[in-house]
Amino acid sequence: MKICERCLNDAAQPFRVGFLGDVCLGCITHDERDDPNFDRSSQIFDMIRSKRSPTGYHAVVPVFGDADDYVTVKLCLDNGINPLILAINNYFYSDIGWHNLQNLIDFFDVDSVIMSPNFVYYQSLVKRSLVRKRDIYLPYQYLLHSYSLKLALEKKVKYIVMPINQPCEYTGNFSHFDEAKKSFWYHFNFDFQRTAIEDFLGSGSLQGLDDLESYCYPEHHKSSGVVGLYLSDYMNWDPGLQNVNVKQLGFVSEKQTRTFDPFQRVGSSVYYELHDLLRLKKHGYLKVRDQLNREVRFRRISRDNALRVYDEYLSKTWNLDTFYQWLDITKTGAQWLSEHVFGMKEQECHFTSIDTPREVWQAINWSSLNDMSSTSVKQFCMFEKELHI
């Protein structure tokens, strides 16, 4: 299999990373930062600021509540943009996740909508997604990307602002200068696993629920006035550098089992556990590889050290018990899932203590940041409080 000579990407990436010679397109697009015309952030913020909705907002900003979201909201406010925050309760938040989301809203004193879907229906969709698509985030992805567009339409807001254009940053499916925009095509290919909600639901059995409509992407002719864009296309987006600063805004960083980075995608009960296991089984890599690639590309770690660190993470074991409890299934059902969906024997999945390979701290200067980080006490919190605008 072809492997990039600069980072750890290989040709088996789910988004089919391309190569230019022996270098992956993710590394090639990263180098676009050296272009003197790369930073177009002031133009993009001017453009967003020029369109204020009758409801007073310049942009809908969908968030989970992690450090990249803090950076996004701060950038908006610093540039005179009044954001309407949208969070979807995916029922996977930990206590740290809820703290970070509520603190983001309180600290920046911004209007927000927290959408909590019908739990029983949502849970059934997660089960269906797990068995059929080997994925637990698909229902959330449908909601996040469809509902954010609906909210923009409802509030007559022109822009939707998101932090990272992942297919550009990680695998180079786009150039930054393509300025990829939110569209059904984009989400279909990179977020919806090339499955429209109608095909995912199949015929009939789940029809008629109150919030089914929230999962369905609006038709193009109704939504064409809204523009969704990714800030990482317009500026030197460096989570390894900028996320550290959000601690002083009340953000709680979290020690993780499967990454050295206590800022990105934290506050979830599944992201670095079950979700990462599914990524490994389906696509052959862990999330931390994206983050190691980032550190390699920003020249904060050598490729050799990154490879050693990555091998350490690959050798860690898994804990799926809390997810099985959340899924409310029998022990037999859990065994069936372990064997048939995750392809593992029972003894392979047991509790993993939070210890990060020593290699990581030797290779990357993240140790003091990790020491200052917390460990979640409660997993799968339904919600703490619901805010309305």
Ligand SMILES: [Zn+2]
């Ligand atoms: Zn590469």
